[in-house]
Amino acid sequence: MGAVEELEELAIKYAQEAVNLDKQGKRDLAIIAYKRAIENLLKIVHFQPNYTLNRIYIQRANIYKTRIKALQNFWFNDSTLTFENPEEEEREIGGLILEKPLGVRWEDVVGLEDAKRAIKEAILYPSKRPDLFPLGWPRGILLFGPPGCGKTLLAAAVTSEVDATFISIDAATIMSKWLGEAERNVAKVFNLARRYAKKRPSIIFIDELDSLMGVHNYEVGGEVRVRNQFLKEMDSIIDKKNPTPLYVIGATNKPWRLDLPFVRRFQKRIYVPPPNYSERLEMFRLFTKNLSLDSDVDLKELARLTEGFSGSDILDVCQSVQLRVNSELFKSNKFEGDIKPRGITMDDFREVLKDRKPSISPQTLSLYKRWCNEFKAL
Ligand SMILES: Nc1ncnc2c1ncn2[C@@H]1O[C@H](COP(=O)(O)OP(=O)(O)OP(=O)(O)O)[C@@H](O)[C@H]1O
Ligand SMILES: [Mg+2]
Numbered sequence: 001m002g003a004v005e006e007l008e009e010l011a012i013k014y015a016q017e018a019v020n021l022d023k024q025g026k027r028d029l030a031i032i033a034y035k036r037a038i039e040n041l042l043k044i045v046h047f048q049p050n051y052t053l054n055r056i057y058i059q060r061a062n063i064y065k066t067r068i069k070a071l072q073n074f075w076f077n078d079s080t081l082t083f084e085n086p087e088e089e090e091r092e093i094g095g096l097i098l099e100k101p102l103g104v105r106w107e108d109v110v111g112l113e114d115a116k117r118a119i120k121e122a123i124l125y126p127s128k129r130p131d132l133f134p135l136g137w138p139r140g141i142l143l144f145g146p147p148g149c150g151k152t153l154l155a156a157a158v159t160s161e162v163d164a165t166f167i168s169i170d171a172a173t174i175m176s177k178w179l180g181e182a183e184r185n186v187a188k189v190f191n192l193a194r195r196y197a198k199k200r201p202s203i204i205f206i207d208e209l210d211s212l213m214g215v216h217n218y219e220v221g222g223e224v225r226v227r228n229q230f231l232k233e234m235d236s237i238i239d240k241k242n243p244t245p246l247y248v249i250g251a252t253n254k255p256w257r258l259d260l261p262f263v264r265r266f267q268k269r270i271y272v273p274p275p276n277y278s279e280r281l282e283m284f285r286l287f288t289k290n291l292s293l294d295s296d297v298d299l300k301e302l303a304r305l306t307e308g309f310s311g312s313d314i315l316d317v318c319q320s321v322q323l324r325v326n327s328e329l330f331k332s333n334k335f336e337g338d339i340k341p342r343g344i345t346m347d348d349f350r351e352v353l354k355d356r357k358p359s360i361s362p363q364t365l366s367l368y369k370r371w372c373n374e375f376k377a378l
Contacts, residue, residue: 011040136240138267145272148312171211201245308358
């Protein structure tokens with residue numbers, strides 16, 4: 001076991017101990033255990049300053065510090081870590097919520113018309129005129145499809161196009177090492193969203209949804225509990241008698257890892273496919289908008305050459321040609337002032353494309369198609 005894993009284990013052990021002692025009202029012992037948990041968490045941060053989970057560790061440490069203060073001051077009597085105060089709860093789950101994505105608009109998302117329409121129908125219309133939907137309306141939308149084709153991008157566009165509170169989480173974070181807390185995290189996220197939904201629609205976006213099915217075996221039975229908690233939460237929002245405008249958008253590139261009860265709770269299941277010829281052409285236009293291209297660059301030809309490429313592959317190609325001409329300029333040492341690199345030629349594109357393969361193989365594609373035929377629900 002590596003040093004970080006060891007520290008993590010220790011931190012988890014002390015944190016659990018602390019919470020148990022706290023629940024039993026053994027304040028002094030709880031404080032000691034919280035302090036040990038904090039120590040170990042901060043050690044991880046210190047040893048590995050760039051570790052992806054540091055944000056969560058620092059935040060956990062702060063929560064425990066606050067709790068220690070509370071225990072020392074005696075002024076709040078409830079012995080668990082549940083908060084009545086929404087702000088405090090928000091702070092507690094803050095580490096789970098991702099930064100709001102930057103303003104992506106519908107126009108920035110090339111193609112995917114089905115998906116855009118389904119989202120408008122499911123979220124925009126009912127939230128404007130709920131009276132027209134006496135039979136209820138779908139609350140769960142599942143976006144599935146190969147990597148790099150716009151699922152996350154589409155969700156980001158929803159944020160700016162729909163007037164709603166957007167809570168974005170990724171499932172891998174929810175499932176992070178914190179034993180036994182994953183299902184509480186799920187519950188907290190939904191509680192917070194329900195509270196927001198009293199004022200205006202709220203949308204929970206769960207990226208990499210398949211992680212909720214649990215690959216992590218940090219705890220026997222842990223993933224089952226998370227899954228069940230999630231199903232329970234979904235049921236409460238799907239309930240037709242429940243008018244709360246709360247939606248869940250899930251995204252996954254491994255839909256086959258979701259089991260049937262899970263899939264069924266997403267009444268709308270939308271395939272986000274790789275771009276076809278005309279969509280690829282549009283992407284090349286969009287991504288090269290701010291590049292200076294020579295007149296010999298034939299975007300149509302490029303769209304033809306990139307069959308099987310995802311949107312993110314195409315973006316990558318465009319970035320690489322830009323890199324080529326820029327590095328030439330920097331290598332020539334004549335980049336002072338506002339000297340511009342030479343124009344990008346078709347040969348630049350050809351060179352870049354030479355050592356690239358489409359990231360989506362026909363085999364993978366057929367997996368998606370099969371799943372899509374079985375489960376698609378627009
Ligand atoms: N349909 C599209 N229109 C415009 N840009 C796209 C599109 N698809 C992909 N891209 C570009 O590729 C990037 C990656 O796409 P995105 O993160 O949305 O893929 P994803 O489907 O969520 O992939 P994954 O399954 O790996 O999470 C986007 O930020 C965008 O720049
Ligand atoms: Mg994504």
